[in-house]
Amino acid sequence: xxxxxxxxxxxxxxxxxxxxxxxxxxxxxxxxxxxxxxxxxxxxxxxxxxxxxxxxxxxxxxxxxxxxxxxxxxxxxxxxxxxxxxx
Amino acid sequence: xxxxxxxxxxxxxxxxxxxxxxxxxxxxxxxxxxxxxxxxxxxxxxxxxxxxxxxxxxxxxxxxxxxxxxxxxxxxxxxxxxxxxxxxxxxxxxxxxxxxxxxxxxxxxxxxxxxxxxxxxxxxxxxxxxxxxxxxxxxxxxxxxxxxxxxxxxxxxxxxxxxxxxxxxxxxxxxxxxxxxxxxxxxxxxxxxxxxxxxxxxxxxxxxxxxxxxxxxxxxxxxxxxxxxxxxxxxxxxxxxxxxxxxxxxxxxxxxxxxxxxxxxxxxxxxxxxxxxxxxxxxxxxxxxxxxxxxxxxxxxxxxxxxxxxxxxxxxxxxxxxxxxxxxxxxxxxxxxxxxxxxxxxxxxxxxxxxxxxxxxxxxxxxxxxxxxxxxxxxxxxxxxxxxxxxxxxxxxxxxxxxxxxxxxxxxxxxxxxxxxxxxxxxxxxxxxxxxxxxxxxxxxxxxxxxxxxxxxxxxxxxxxxxxxxxxxxxxxxxxxxxxxxxxxxxxxxxxxxxxxxxxxxxxxxxxxxxxxxxxxxxxxxxxxxxxxxxxxxxxxxxxxxxxxxxxxxxxxxxxxxxxxxxxxxxxxxx
Numbered sequence: 001x002x003x004x005x006x007x008x009x010x011x012x013x014x015x016x017x018x019x020x021x022x023x024x025x026x027x028x029x030x031x032x033x034x035x036x037x038x039x040x041x042x043x044x045x046x047x048x049x050x051x052x053x054x055x056x057x058x059x060x061x062x063x064x065x066x067x068x069x070x071x072x073x074x075x076x077x078x079x080x081x082x083x084x085x086x087x
Numbered sequence: 088x089x090x091x092x093x094x095x096x097x098x099x100x101x102x103x104x105x106x107x108x109x110x111x112x113x114x115x116x117x118x119x120x121x122x123x124x125x126x127x128x129x130x131x132x133x134x135x136x137x138x139x140x141x142x143x144x145x146x147x148x149x150x151x152x153x154x155x156x157x158x159x160x161x162x163x164x165x166x167x168x169x170x171x172x173x174x175x176x177x178x179x180x181x182x183x184x185x186x187x188x189x190x191x192x193x194x195x196x197x198x199x200x201x202x203x204x205x206x207x208x209x210x211x212x213x214x215x216x217x218x219x220x221x222x223x224x225x226x227x228x229x230x231x232x233x234x235x236x237x238x239x240x241x242x243x244x245x246x247x248x249x250x251x252x253x254x255x256x257x258x259x260x261x262x263x264x265x266x267x268x269x270x271x272x273x274x275x276x277x278x279x280x281x282x283x284x285x286x287x288x289x290x291x292x293x294x295x296x297x298x299x300x301x302x303x304x305x306x307x308x309x310x311x312x313x314x315x316x317x318x319x320x321x322x323x324x325x326x327x328x329x330x331x332x333x334x335x336x337x338x339x340x341x342x343x344x345x346x347x348x349x350x351x352x353x354x355x356x357x358x359x360x361x362x363x364x365x366x367x368x369x370x371x372x373x374x375x376x377x378x379x380x381x382x383x384x385x386x387x388x389x390x391x392x393x394x395x396x397x398x399x400x401x402x403x404x405x406x407x408x409x410x411x412x413x414x415x416x417x418x419x420x421x422x423x424x425x426x427x428x429x430x431x432x433x434x435x436x437x438x439x440x441x442x443x444x445x446x447x448x449x450x451x452x453x454x455x456x457x458x459x460x461x462x463x464x465x466x467x468x469x470x471x472x473x474x475x476x477x478x479x480x481x482x483x484x485x486x487x488x489x490x491x492x493x494x495x496x497x498x499x500x501x502x503x504x505x506x507x508x509x510x511x512x513x514x515x516x517x518x519x520x521x522x523x524x525x526x527x528x529x530x531x532x533x534x535x536x537x538x539x540x541x542x543x544x545x546x547x548x549x550x551x552x553x554x555x556x557x558x559x560x561x562x563x564x565x566x567x568x569x570x571x572x573x574x575x576x577x578x579x580x581x582x583x584x585x586x587x588x589x590x591x592x593x594x595x596x597x598x599x600x601x602x603x604x605x606x607x608x609x610x611x612x613x614x615x616x617x618x619x620x621x622x623x624x625x626x627x628x629x630x631x632x633x634x635x636x637x638x639x640x641x642x643x644x645x646x647x648x649x650x651x652x653x654x655x656x657x658x659x660x661x662x
Contacts, residue, residue: 056241
């Protein structure tokens with residue numbers, strides 16, 4: 001009886017030992033993966049920031065105004081050419 | 088074969104066995120010693136040589152305007168650094184590196200030799216991506232890069248004073264970057280990594296703390312209006328050859344600042360050769376005497392006292408009024424005029440007589456409740472509180488001059504806030520540069536009736552025969568007041584140096600927008616507030632009203648214009 005208990009406990013020790021190794025390995029793999037994903041996320045964030053910067057540079061009011069006035073010959077409609085809609 | 092042919096050396100055999108066993112015991116003991124007894128000590132030392140805890144840089148929060156337009160963004164840039172000893176001992180050719188850094192080779196050499204004992208010396212911070220790649224392509228030993236963040240300001244000069252800037256270490260130095268530094272700043276995270284002999288990260292072991300990026304700051308500013316205001320103010324300051332100028336536009340209902348611009352300005356992206364005077368957010372930090380723009384408050388105080396009505400007659404004859412040793416003058420003799428005309432004609436004599444008939448304590452309490460002499464709490468660094476002396480020491484002269492805006496000083500922001508109280512039917516609301524999600528509670532400082540009457544009087548200022556007629560906005564009733572202030576210099580009030588002011592609100596009956604325009608020392612032929620500041624008000628206001636979709640309230644002044652009804656218009660569209 002005692003031998004049986006001893007043997008089963010010994011087996012349990014081995015099983016947990018191997019489990020620990022497996023879990024640690026999994027944790028490492030997952031950590032590496034999360035690092036990779038975080039890097040991707042950061043890169044996407046960076047690109048988003050860059051694109052926002054680019055967009056706001058292209059869309060500065062000054063640039064739009066200059067293009068509208070000079071290149072497209074647009075102008076503000078004066079009062080004579082506007083119609084007021086009353087709800 | 089026979090065993091007797093060979094001698095048996097028992098002694099030798101035992102010796103060998105004993106030696107081998109002894110060797111094994113020693114090895115086993117050593118293994119136990121290393122693996123169990125000294126395990127902690129050894130692991131610690133191993134880790135100390137290769138495991139490092141490094142910071143994960145956190146992103147600084149964005150600043151956006153009320154419509155989400157980015158005003159300040161952090162983007163990652165690379166900084167290049169070196170360990171001088173490694174670089175120098177490698178014997179590599181430093182010529183190309185020096186050229187890329189824009190230095191002489193000798194200069195670079197002395198720079199490195201002076202710092203030979205250090206492990207970490209910056210070569211170039213915030214390098215352009217091109218430059219960084221070229222330098223890394225040289226593949227020099229001991230040259231590394233590190234990721235940092237750099238702040239970019241897409242709106243540049245237009246928002247310079249409001250936003251301020253950060254230093255190279257990403258800390259706020261001026262403006263809102265400084266005021267809300269804690270809010271914007273992220274907390275760097277930490278992770279444990281395995282590094283090799285050369286300091287390269289071989290493996291990420293574990294994350295100790297995730298970086299906490301900074302939060303986004305949402306301003307009340309409307310970038311489109313801000314841009315318009317910037318352009319018009321700059322034009323006016325240039326045309327009038329003025330020293331400086333400020334313009335503040337506020338939402339009367341919420342106290343939110345929609346536009347705040349100053350001249351001269353600066354580009355926060357490129358701060359080389361920057362003059363400190365240009366950094367000043369003048370609308371918030373600089374004080375001036377408000378001059379005639381104070382008269383609406385004098386009149387409001389008179390109405391509040393219950394002793395005056397809008398039609399109470401005041402004798403301003405003969406155009407000047409002696410108080411003690413001091414003579415207060417009008418431009419000409421206005422004769423017997425009512426309170427409304429005091430504002431319309433901007434009569435100093437009328438305002439003085441009103442003030443002298445009131446209790447000084449009443450006037451002081453009234454002005455103080457409007458926020459004069461106290462900071463507005465906008466949160467801008469370096470905000471000035473202006474000056475409003477206690478009434479105990481007021482002489483008659485001081486009381487009289489205060490009624491037309493001399494002897495006290497205000498910032499443009501305070502003046503805007505006080506005018507916003509007139510606009511909001513007498514409710515003073517806190518000034519806010521941040522977007523308010525909910526309605527803001529204010530403090531009633533005067534009765535609704537008084538505020539409405541004063542607004543009605545101020546409408547006459549912008550009428551065709553008023554001093555501020557150039558502030559008129561087509562299609563809207565404007566209420567406002569001009570101001571032309573003699574500047575106080577060493578030796579008294581200067582005869583030829585002025586401050587041109589215009590403060591007003593639109594639409595007059597139920598104001599939505601309040602604006603103050605201040606132009607300092609126009610050097611051209613024109614210097615009256617009604618000629619210099621009022622046109623700026625008109626142009627910026629008409630653009631702002633359009634951008635804010637505020638319907639016109641003065642339809643009869645739009646002649647020849649078809650006023651279509653919605654139903655009819657839709658029918659036409661469907662045809």
